[in-house]
Amino acid sequence: MGAQQRVFKAKINSTKSLRKIFKAMELIAASRIQKAIGRVKAASPYANALTRAVSAVATQSNVDHTLTTEPEEIRRAAVVVIGPDRGFAGAYSANVIREAEELIRLLTENGKDVHLYSVGRKAETYYTFRDRDLKKSWTGFSESPQAEHAREIGEVLLEDFHTAFEEDGVDEIYLVYTRFKSSVTQEPEYRRLIPLEVVDAEDAAETDQVPQSGGLPDRDKAKAHDEVFPLYEFEPGPAEVLDALLPRYIDSRILAALLNAAASEQAARQQAMKTATDNADELIKTYTRLANTARQAEITQEISEIVGGADSLAASGADD
Amino acid sequence: MSLNVTVVAADRSIWSGEAKRVVARTTEGEIGILSGHEPVLAIVAGGEVRIVTADDQTVRAQADGGFLSVENDRVNIVADQAELV
Numbered sequence: 001m002g003a004q005q006r007v008f009k010a011k012i013n014s015t016k017s018l019r020k021i022f023k024a025m026e027l028i029a030a031s032r033i034q035k036a037i038g039r040v041k042a043a044s045p046y047a048n049a050l051t052r053a054v055s056a057v058a059t060q061s062n063v064d065h066t067l068t069t070e071p072e073e074i075r076r077a078a079v080v081v082i083g084p085d086r087g088f089a090g091a092y093s094a095n096v097i098r099e100a101e102e103l104i105r106l107l108t109e110n111g112k113d114v115h116l117y118s119v120g121r122k123a124e125t126y127y128t129f130r131d132r133d134l135k136k137s138w139t140g141f142s143e144s145p146q147a148e149h150a151r152e153i154g155e156v157l158l159e160d161f162h163t164a165f166e167e168d169g170v171d172e173i174y175l176v177y178t179r180f181k182s183s184v185t186q187e188p189e190y191r192r193l194i195p196l197e198v199v200d201a202e203d204a205a206e207t208d209q210v211p212q213s214g215g216l217p218d219r220d221k222a223k224a225h226d227e228v229f230p231l232y233e234f235e236p237g238p239a240e241v242l243d244a245l246l247p248r249y250i251d252s253r254i255l256a257a258l259l260n261a262a263a264s265e266q267a268a269r270q271q272a273m274k275t276a277t278d279n280a281d282e283l284i285k286t287y288t289r290l291a292n293t294a295r296q297a298e299i300t301q302e303i304s305e306i307v308g309g310a311d312s313l314a315a316s317g318a319d320d
Numbered sequence: 321m322s323l324n325v326t327v328v329a330a331d332r333s334i335w336s337g338e339a340k341r342v343v344a345r346t347t348e349g350e351i352g353i354l355s356g357h358e359p360v361l362a363i364v365a366g367g368e369v370r371i372v373t374a375d376d377q378t379v380r381a382q383a384d385g386g387f388l389s390v391e392n393d394r395v396n397i398v399a400d401q402a403e404l405v
Contacts, residue, residue: 049328049398053361053389076399147330147400230391235348237364244363245387248400255330 008291019280026273062236083123090272150255184266
């Protein structure tokens with residue numbers, strides 16, 4: 001076998017074994033998407049019930065809560081970037097980081113200080129590699145976040161929120177994550193977590209279209225869409241109920257973001273691996289063709305050598 | 321008339337169905353809910369929630385922290401962690 005043929009054969013073999021890995025990863029991701037989507041769905045009754053309850057308390061009572069009232073001056077914002085632990089997911093991690101960078105740019109333009117928090121190893125390494133300060137990072141659960149993880153993050157964020165600005169505290173908190181829209185579309189987006197904007201039923205219609213003046217357009221409000229809540233009796237009292245509800249509401253929002261990110265990660269990985277498998281197939285095809293051409297060329301050359309040799313032998317024989 | 325009860329935990333739905341009576345423990349003490357109860361939003365102190373279903377079965381669930389809401393005969397028990405006992 002000629003040298004050229006041997007080179008192609010080696011390339012085909014290595015591409016074939018890579019293809020097997022890509023295919024396996026694609027199948028694994030595909031099977032995990034369903035589970036991740038299921039978890040997003042399973043968590044939604046809790047989130048809906050909480051949203052309803054928080055809206056009800058906020059609309060019916062005039063309790064001012066630190067979590068819902070806009071601070072007079074926002075000097076520092078916390079940005080939580082939710083990324084993946086592992087790569088092999090195409091542009092998934094790059095997209096969410098780009099969204100985060102965009103948000104950070106907007107915040108700094110508004111004269112706000114930014115504190116970074118990260119979830120997932122990829123987000124963490126992106127910032128540590130660039131020597132950017134990370135206040136805290138959580139890793140190891142990007143593919144299967146649990147309620148406890150959300151609670152842990154929520155606790156840290158709330159604590160920093162309750163700390164004064166002078167002591168390194170923050171005045172508002174943003175979440176940057178990838179929203180799972182479908183297996184083919186995932187959208188990176190940011191949302192403000194605290195201060196919460198609980199919109200009254202009457203205001204909901206208005207603020208729906210018009211972005212609030214000042215600050216960033218907030219795409220997320222605990223909307224009480226034209227819904228009239230019954231007159232609840234609060235036990236023990238509206239303030240206490242709100243006190244107990246809000247941290248839970250925040251945890252559930254964080255959990256929802258984590259679950260969405262997990263589903264998006266699997267979907268992105270499946271897509272990326274599908275593309276990789278297709279590319280490997282394409283490569284194998286190209287190399288097989290090249291190997292065939294090389295083999296054919298070799299055979300043709302051998303034949304012409306034999307024919308040429310025979311011809312010259314016959315010519316020299318005729319001379320005798 | 322019966323109550324429409326749902327029990328949900330942070331990451332999943334635990335139980336839902338028709339019931340005659342629900343007893344839960346709030347921070348103020350035990351609360352018993354029958355059909356026609358006034359709307360209430362209360363903090364659940366943790367402990368056992370007893371649900372007497374429409375066919376007189378008793379469902380017991382352990383609920384840790386959270387709240388319960390009652391309105392128009394719909395009872396939502398929302399707990400951080402909950403499981404059927």
